Amino acid sequence: MSERIAIYPGTFDPFTSGHLDITERAAKVFDKILVTIARNTKKEPLFSVEERIMFIEDATQHLSNVSSDSFEGLLVSYAQKKKAVAIIRGLRAVSDFEFEFQMALMNRRLNNEITTVFLMPHEKYTYLNSSIVREVAEFGGNVEKLVSPLVAEKLREKFGNRSG
Numbered sequence: 001m002s003e004r005i006a007i008y009p010g011t012f013d014p015f016t017s018g019h020l021d022i023t024e025r026a027a028k029v030f031d032k033i034l035v036t037i038a039r040n041t042k043k044e045p046l047f048s049v050e051e052r053i054m055f056i057e058d059a060t061q062h063l064s065n066v067s068s069d070s071f072e073g074l075l076v077s078y079a080q081k082k083k084a085v086a087i088i089r090g091l092r093a094v095s096d097f098e099f100e101f102q103m104a105l106m107n108r109r110l111n112n113e114i115t116t117v118f119l120m121p122h123e124k125y126t127y128l129n130s131s132i133v134r135e136v137a138e139f140g141g142n143v144e145k146l147v148s149p150l151v152a153e154k155l156r157e158k159f160g161n162r163s164g
């Protein structure tokens with residue numbers, strides 16, 4: 001049987017412990033996970049695609065079946081090109097549901113062969129998202145355990161030492 005590949009798409013600006021939690025769960029279910037950065041020209045990210053790929057590679061070193069990539073355009077077209085059978089998304093709370101539900105149904109309409117699979121992170125990550133991390137770091141708050149040591153260091157470099 002061929003490899004069962006799943007795509008985990010997102011902005012990952014930056015990759016957090018919540019993203020890692022979802023990646024680890026997905027890596028147990030599928031043969032191969034591609035954590036893929038959606039390059040969105042409308043959003044101005046804090047970190048470049050190259051930096052974000054470096055964060056993902058650093059945080060997932062212990063997972064031999066995980067690699068990272070980036071794409072632009074339609075997710076289902078990218079997934080098809082990569083011969084993926086699934087799209088992984090994380091569901092933290094009911095608030096994620098409506099948007100995720102809409103997107104999953106649209107993607108299914110576009111390509112019925114690719115199934116969206118929702119995974120729930122550990123409860124301790126339900127409040128965590130990349131924009132909160134950026135905001136806390138900007139004002140000098142401690143982001144340890146919310147992101148990898150490498151991301152924490154790069155956030156400090158970006159924002160300098162503004163605490164106090």
Ligand code: ADP
Pocket residue numbers: 009010011012013016017018019022088089090091092096120121125126127128129130
């Ligand atoms: P987007 O900007 O597309 O929401 P993100 O990088 O923020 O991209 O998230 C990518 C995916 O990871 C989404 O499915 C999102 O629900 C999920 N996710 C984000 N943060 C967490 C978290 N703390 N726990 C679980 N899933 C998460």
